[in-house]
Amino acid sequence: MPGKALLQINNLTTSFRIGDEYYPAVDNVSLTVNENEVLAIVGESGCGKSALALSIMQLHNMERTKMEGEILFGGQNLLSLSLKDLNKIRGKEMGMIFQDPLTALNPLMRVGQQIEEAMKNHLNLTDAEMKKRALELLDKVGIPNPERTYMQYPHELSGGMRQRIVIAIAIACEPKFLIADEPTTALDVTIQAQILDLMRDLQKQMKTGIIMITHDLGVVAEMADKVAVMYAGEIVEYTDVRTLFKNPLHPYTRSLFNSIPSAAKGQEKLHVIQGIVPSLKNLPRTGCRFSSRIPWVDASAHEAHPELREVEKGHYVRCTCYQHFEFPEDAEDLKYDIT
Amino acid sequence: MTLLKVEDLKVYYPVRGGFFRNVVDYVKAVDGISFEIHEGETYGLVGESGCGKTTTGRTLIGLNKATSGKVLVQNGEVDLLSLRRKEFYKYRKDIQMIFQDPYSSLNARKRVLDIIAEPIRNFEKLSPTEERQKVQTLLERVGLSPESIYKYPHEFSGGQRQRIGIARALALNPKLIIADEPVSALDVSVQAQVLNFMKDIQKEFKLSYLFISHDLGIIRHMCDRIGIMYKGRLVEEGTTEDIYENPQHIYTKRLLSAIPDIDPDNREKNQEFRKQVNEEFSNNYKNYFDAEGKVFDLRPISETHSVALP
Numbered sequence: 001m002p003g004k005a006l007l008q009i010n011n012l013t014t015s016f017r018i019g020d021e022y023y024p025a026v027d028n029v030s031l032t033v034n035e036n037e038v039l040a041i042v043g044e045s046g047c048g049k050s051a052l053a054l055s056i057m058q059l060h061n062m063e064r065t066k067m068e069g070e071i072l073f074g075g076q077n078l079l080s081l082s083l084k085d086l087n088k089i090r091g092k093e094m095g096m097i098f099q100d101p102l103t104a105l106n107p108l109m110r111v112g113q114q115i116e117e118a119m120k121n122h123l124n125l126t127d128a129e130m131k132k133r134a135l136e137l138l139d140k141v142g143i144p145n146p147e148r149t150y151m152q153y154p155h156e157l158s159g160g161m162r163q164r165i166v167i168a169i170a171i172a173c174e175p176k177f178l179i180a181d182e183p184t185t186a187l188d189v190t191i192q193a194q195i196l197d198l199m200r201d202l203q204k205q206m207k208t209g210i211i212m213i214t215h216d217l218g219v220v221a222e223m224a225d226k227v228a229v230m231y232a233g234e235i236v237e238y239t240d241v242r243t244l245f246k247n248p249l250h251p252y253t254r255s256l257f258n259s260i261p262s263a264a265k266g267q268e269k270l271h272v273i274q275g276i277v278p279s280l281k282n283l284p285r286t287g288c289r290f291s292s293r294i295p296w297v298d299a300s301a302h303e304a305h306p307e308l309r310e311v312e313k314g315h316y317v318r319c320t321c322y323q324h325f326e327f328p329e330d331a332e333d334l335k336y337d338i339t
Numbered sequence: 340m341t342l343l344k345v346e347d348l349k350v351y352y353p354v355r356g357g358f359f360r361n362v363v364d365y366v367k368a369v370d371g372i373s374f375e376i377h378e379g380e381t382y383g384l385v386g387e388s389g390c391g392k393t394t395t396g397r398t399l400i401g402l403n404k405a406t407s408g409k410v411l412v413q414n415g416e417v418d419l420l421s422l423r424r425k426e427f428y429k430y431r432k433d434i435q436m437i438f439q440d441p442y443s444s445l446n447a448r449k450r451v452l453d454i455i456a457e458p459i460r461n462f463e464k465l466s467p468t469e470e471r472q473k474v475q476t477l478l479e480r481v482g483l484s485p486e487s488i489y490k491y492p493h494e495f496s497g498g499q500r501q502r503i504g505i506a507r508a509l510a511l512n513p514k515l516i517i518a519d520e521p522v523s524a525l526d527v528s529v530q531a532q533v534l535n536f537m538k539d540i541q542k543e544f545k546l547s548y549l550f551i552s553h554d555l556g557i558i559r560h561m562c563d564r565i566g567i568m569y570k571g572r573l574v575e576e577g578t579t580e581d582i583y584e585n586p587q588h589i590y591t592k593r594l595l596s597a598i599p600d601i602d603p604d605n606r607e608k609n610q611e612f613r614k615q616v617n618e619e620f621s622n623n624y625k626n627y628f629d630a631e632g633k634v635f636d637l638r639p640i641s642e643t644h645s646v647a648l649p
Contacts, residue, residue, distance in 0.1 A: 044526040159388075189598060190594060193596070196599070197613065200610070215527060216599070218601055221600060222600065222603075242604065256527060259530070261557050261561075262555075270534055270535055276496050
């Protein structure tokens with residue numbers, strides 16, 4: 001069961017500089033992750049979900065990025081910490097699992113060294129202790145022969161094995177909090193299932209809080225406790241996983257559900273969301289950002305300044321347009337965007 | 340009616356080693372598979388990466404060289420693999436391909452007009468005006484404006500690019516389109532758009548598809564019949580219903596159990612089920628694979644359903 005709040009994000013806005021101006025990719029986002037809880041952030045590419053994850057770890061290029069708001073972790077605001085203090089937390093208290101295990105690992109370092117690297121920086125251990133721990137970790141993430149893998153290079157391992165190594169590195173210092181950015185997107189289904197099962201087992205054992213970034217609603221259903229759906233930099237719906245899958249409210253969430261084949265069983269036509277995700281520069285800054293993609297919904301259904309509002313207990317939805325939203329009967333006219 | 344029949348297709352890649360770069364071994368990418376594609380149907384080829392599904396697709400249209408086997412068309416009278424290059428071209432226009440990555444499969448230096456007209460220029464003699472008209476009709480058919488013929492690929496989004504790829508594949512009115520993971524590089528909502536569109540043109544042009552994918556949700560949505568590949572061989576073949584409702588081979592079961600369920604209430608049950616299937620997979624491995632770990636030959640268990648069992 002979820003414990004007390006571990007990470008709290010208050011009104012976070014992350015803007016990137018394009019030319020001379022800053023454009024917010026993450027716009028006024030507030031979230032809480034409790035101990036022993038998995039929060040999934042769902043959305044299409046370009047909706048700001050990865051930008052949010054990298055903001056928490058502060059891995060953006062700071063020369064071109066402006067961050068406002070608060071990220072509270074263990075009583076400290078991460079945004080106001082010096083790099084030195086931040087590095088004491090990153091990798092130790094907070095770990096990150098990256099999407100592509102091949103690029104996340106150093107091809108010139110043996111697997112064992114890479115796992116020890118994190119421990120070297122954060123824990124005061126002798127070489128022998130570190131090796132012992134690295135072997136334990138390899139065993140924990142389900143590597144069949146830890147002694148051998150310890151001495152191998154990443155290219156000698158398969159994709160699933162590499163992702164296990166990335167996970168081993170992330171949990172090397174037993175962090176309380178993990179960010180997983182599309183951890184299984186680069187993997188086959190059978191491997192994906194193994195990695196998800198592994199992550200869930202580890203999460204239960206270590207009572208970690210996890211933010212899981214994904215575009216796959218199936219992965220969300222398998223992993224998450226709470227879900228935040230993001231569109232164009234904003235959270236449009238935020239609730240626990242069962243409520244979201246039983247009763248999705250926001251038009252964007254419902255459109256997503258209707259466009260995946262596994263949820264739309266037997267349905268001949270999949271729903272197509274009209275138009276494209278607006279680029280960072282062309283984002284509408286006023287009104288409902290999703291309105292341009294559901295043009296058949298009357299303009300009066302949208303709010304002028306949509307806010308994330310609690311519509312039922314623990315179920316937050318942005319804008320009032322969900323009350324008037326229905327899928328068009330005549331899908332023929334809406335099939336393709338003519339450009 | 341059978342449109343294309345693959346018989347005992349094998350594609351081996353030599354592994355060279357030693358001082359004189361002699362052939363020391365072979366990688367058996369495709370190791371003896373047979374299947375048929377009927378007119379107007381979608382045949383799905385499913386498997387994990389490295390199982391040989393892409394190699395199979397590429398071999399059918401001559402992008403890879405087959406080691407042995409037959410690819411029969413014209414009621415089994417013509418074997419594509421035994422033809423000379425020139426003769427092969429006559430049939431080659433009936434089979435087209437949609438590639439996986441719409442970002443790398445369109446030449447960035449060519450205009451849309453030249454990209455789509457390329458197959459037309461290879462096979463038909465049209466005047467520039469006729470050619471342009473034809474390209475514009477094709478563009479309209481895939482939902483892009485006719486003015487875009489002078490644009491370059493980078494001016495389009497991923498879904499639009501994939502539709503340009505489809506327009507190119509449609510240019511010669513093919514009978515069969517080989518779609519190699521056509522949507523795996525696209526976002527879900529764009530995916531839906533391309534899949535709907537593929538279904539539409541299938542009806543319109545009476546196309547057959549060989550649909551290669553690792554996404555079992557999409558395969559279920561798109562395909563009439565499915566072949567499951569593992570280690571270069573087919574382990575099970577049947578109608579979509581046979582495969583999803585009544586899987587027989589342990590590998591098929593394992594693959595199906597790995598699909599994430601869309602209902603969060605089932606998650607513990609699924610994890611438990613996956614554990615069971617994986618145990619069964621390792622315990623009963625010997626019953627499903629021969630001494631060398633090779634998949635057995637397919638054996639029919641009903642009119643539509645065959646399984647690789649001893």
